[in-house]
Amino acid sequence: MSILSIGLLYGGSTLLVMFAGMPIAFALGAVATIFMIAFMPSSSVDTITQNVYEEMASITLLSIPLFILKGAAIGRSRAGQDLYGALHAWLHRIPGGLGIANVFACALFAAMAGSSPATCSAIGSAGIPQMRKHGYSGGFAAGIIAAGGTLGILLPPSITMILYAVAAEQSLGRLFLAAIGPALLLVVLFTAYAMWRFRLEYANAKAAYEKSGTHSEILRIDNLSMREKFALLPRVLPFIVLLTGVMIALYGGFATPSETAGLGAVLALALIAIIYSVWTPSDLEPILMSTLRESTMLMLIIGMSLLYSYVMSYLHISQSTAEWIVSLHLSRWILLVTILLMVVVLGFFLPPVSIILMTAPIILPPLRAANFDLIWFGVIMTIVMEMGLIHPPVGLNIFVINNIAPDIPLRDVMWGVLPFVGLMILGVVILCFAPGIATWFPDQVMGAGH
Amino acid sequence: MVHGLDTVGTASEAVSVKEDTAGFERFVAPVNYVVTLASSIALVIASFVLSYSVASRYFFHFSTDWQDEFSVFLIVGAVFMSAAAVQARRGHVAIEAFSAMLSRRANRIRLFLVDVASLAFCAFFAWKSWILLHEAIVEGYRTGSTWQPPLWVPYSLMTCGMVLLSIQLILQVATHISRWNKPV
Numbered sequence: 001m002s003i004l005s006i007g008l009l010y011g012g013s014t015l016l017v018m019f020a021g022m023p024i025a026f027a028l029g030a031v032a033t034i035f036m037i038a039f040m041p042s043s044s045v046d047t048i049t050q051n052v053y054e055e056m057a058s059i060t061l062l063s064i065p066l067f068i069l070k071g072a073a074i075g076r077s078r079a080g081q082d083l084y085g086a087l088h089a090w091l092h093r094i095p096g097g098l099g100i101a102n103v104f105a106c107a108l109f110a111a112m113a114g115s116s117p118a119t120c121s122a123i124g125s126a127g128i129p130q131m132r133k134h135g136y137s138g139g140f141a142a143g144i145i146a147a148g149g150t151l152g153i154l155l156p157p158s159i160t161m162i163l164y165a166v167a168a169e170q171s172l173g174r175l176f177l178a179a180i181g182p183a184l185l186l187v188v189l190f191t192a193y194a195m196w197r198f199r200l201e202y203a204n205a206k207a208a209y210e211k212s213g214t215h216s217e218i219l220r221i222d223n224l225s226m227r228e229k230f231a232l233l234p235r236v237l238p239f240i241v242l243l244t245g246v247m248i249a250l251y252g253g254f255a256t257p258s259e260t261a262g263l264g265a266v267l268a269l270a271l272i273a274i275i276y277s278v279w280t281p282s283d284l285e286p287i288l289m290s291t292l293r294e295s296t297m298l299m300l301i302i303g304m305s306l307l308y309s310y311v312m313s314y315l316h317i318s319q320s321t322a323e324w325i326v327s328l329h330l331s332r333w334i335l336l337v338t339i340l341l342m343v344v345v346l347g348f349f350l351p352p353v354s355i356i357l358m359t360a361p362i363i364l365p366p367l368r369a370a371n372f373d374l375i376w377f378g379v380i381m382t383i384v385m386e387m388g389l390i391h392p393p394v395g396l397n398i399f400v401i402n403n404i405a406p407d408i409p410l411r412d413v414m415w416g417v418l419p420f421v422g423l424m425i426l427g428v429v430i431l432c433f434a435p436g437i438a439t440w441f442p443d444q445v446m447g448a449g450h
Numbered sequence: 451m452v453h454g455l456d457t458v459g460t461a462s463e464a465v466s467v468k469e470d471t472a473g474f475e476r477f478v479a480p481v482n483y484v485v486t487l488a489s490s491i492a493l494v495i496a497s498f499v500l501s502y503s504v505a506s507r508y509f510f511h512f513s514t515d516w517q518d519e520f521s522v523f524l525i526v527g528a529v530f531m532s533a534a535a536v537q538a539r540r541g542h543v544a545i546e547a548f549s550a551m552l553s554r555r556a557n558r559i560r561l562f563l564v565d566v567a568s569l570a571f572c573a574f575f576a577w578k579s580w581i582l583l584h585e586a587i588v589e590g591y592r593t594g595s596t597w598q599p600p601l602w603v604p605y606s607l608m609t610c611g612m613v614l615l616s617i618q619l620i621l622q623v624a625t626h627i628s629r630w631n632k633p634v
Binding site for chain 2: 020021057065
């Protein structure tokens with residue numbers, strides 16, 4: 001059988017079992033195993049479990065559960081609400097300041113927790129009711145939180161970035177640093193939109209008030225004293241210290257990424273015990289259980305995705321597909337757009353972990369041949385996958401918002417997030433014209449050339 | 451809380467297996483609970499071991515030759531051992547795009563086939579893990595590091611985890627069969 005036939009059969013059967021509803025981890029493992037039995041020597045089938053174990057027993061990959069533990073500890077405490085409260089106090093005098101406070105709180109919380117849905121849930125549960133109380137429309141409030149939450153897979157310690165670093169054999173430290181500039185760019189774009197949209201909603205409310213006397217809460221101006229503002233800071237500072245401390249440990253050369261993850265988890269558990277008195281077994285049980293559930297699910301998908309990629313590579317499917325893409329001699333930008341569109345479509349159905357591990361062997365060689373910087377591409381790909389978290393039909397963050405703010409109709413949430421999808425596309429375009437936004441910072445810290 | 455994905459609801463048919471397979475369930479549920487508890491403690495221990503690694507190297511200039519591998523064993527063990535408990539809650543993420551388009555009867559058949567296929571794969575994997583474990587014990591396999599711990603330790607955790615997962619899937623397949631003639 002030709003490689004083309006085997007490849008089509010491999011891809012087709014994967015789609016079939018996945019869309020039948022078989023758990024992704026088992027589906028990938030089962031298809032890989034069947035193709036090993038059918039097309040590979042029997043000795044390779046005998047090493048199937050050894051393959052999976054050796055792929056999973058990478059200390060870089062195994063930092064993922066510890067980063068999840070750190071995120072769960074922070075996500076299940078009141079840290080999100082405190083962070084949001086402090087930022088609101090300091091930014092509320094700026095037009096749209098409440099929305100901006102939510103964007104900033106999402107970015108900071110995402111950097112501490114490393115999870116998009118956790119960020120949406122932690123900041124949104126305090127932020128959305130406050131924004132609604134202050135007259136923001138439901139769709140606008142939901143859009144800010146859903147989009148802000150996506151920064152969780154872009155900002156370090158992003159699980160998606162860890163996987164990309166492993167799949168693309170790129171420096172994890174460099175990738176983490178490369179994501180900071182683009183994340184700030186997105187924060188600026190989201191902030192600018194929040195200010196513009198606030199002014200629009202404010203102007204409409206004012207016109208309605210002048211016309212019919214209908215008062216909207218958006219017209220009310222809060223006043224907080226300096227004393228009140230400073231009173232909120234002590235609760236937030238320890239977490240900012242945790243965030244910067246972990247970064248210093250990693251980039252100061254004191255700890256490897258996995259040690260950073262372990263250290264971050266221990267510090268996060270210590271902080272929630274000291275500040276929020278979360279230390280009894282009954283307090284810790286939900287944190288540990290949710291960590292374990294998420295870690296197990298993710299690590300099994302990762303292990304089986306790596307087995308799937310190994311079989312794809314052994315049967316020359318990935319190499320042949322990559323060679324075919326290169327032989328098309330597409331212009332580099334058409335190649336990039338085509339690959340990103342494929343990622344968008346895959347994002348309708350698959351989680352980012354599977355997209356990265358399954359597609360990396362196919363898409364990275366053509367991108368390398370077209371002289372794209374793979375660190376830069378990792379950032380671009382992550383932003384595109386972020387879009388998958390907020391665009392229909394799957395859009396996980398949309399459903400998180402629907403869960404924490406069920407009074408906002410799903411239709412309003414979807415319309416509310418669409419401008420942010422547009423802003424992310426704009427962010428990708430800006431990064432294509434100015435790749436230095438991603439590459440400058442790692443070059444400064446770690447030296448140019450890699 | 452999930453990093454870009456969630457347990458998108460194979461939960462629809464899910465968990466209520468109690469009345470049909472009560473005896474079996476009574477055995478599996480406590481095992482899953484104990485294993486999950488031990489696994490979560492393993493994760494916390496791994497965090498402390500890696501933190502100790504940083505502190506001992508930085509403050510006392512000790513060499514760090516065992517911490518990484520010890521943490522790997524703990525985390526790999528935790529992941530495999532708790533796979534069954536996650537499956538018990540239908541926590542392994544799946545694509546459910548077409549479930550809404552199918553009738554309840556068609557969905558029931560689909561879920562049955564999915565569980566049988568999952569069971570076949572996990573049982574095969576458990577069997578191969580057992581062979582690997584046996585080999586590691588007989589041949590005395592060790593890792594290639596300076597610490598050189600025996601590989602039967604993580605292999606035994608992988609084998610036990612996959613056996614538990616297969617038992618969990620048998621329970622779920624049995625539940626489908628016991629409900630087969632009940633009205634949809």
